[in-house]
Amino acid sequence: MQLSFVLSFVAFLASATALVLSNNAVDSSLSKRQDPCALYCEPLATANQQCSGDTTCLCGGPVAALMYTCSTCTYQYDTTKYAALQQALDQYVANCATVNSPVGALPIPYCSATAARA
Secondary structure (H helix, E strand, C coil): CCHHHHHHHHHHHHHHHHHHHHCCCCCCCCCCCCCCCHHHHHHHHHHHHHHCCCHHHHCCHHHHHHHHHHHHHHHHHCHHHHHHHHHHHHHHHHHHHHCCCCCCCCCCCCCHHHHHHC
């Protein structure tokens, strides 16, 4: 596996993490305590740092679960982010498959925001 691909994958995961973390609050002025998705999204940033570029770690079940739950929570509070969040998850899945660490499909249920607010 080429080092350049691994580095680009790590950079992608960092940007995907930034996407879900920057979009997970309903209002940017909310504190961590008020952030409805902090429970799911803050551990994702920690896991990303702890993996230190290890693709096996980055594509492991715990990180994949955090990517999914953080993205799903973010979508529930801001439905306008659906396409960007799903695209980030799809790219994560594709990158993990490329490094022989498949995580399987991670589809965000399109109706989850409507159901959560009903």
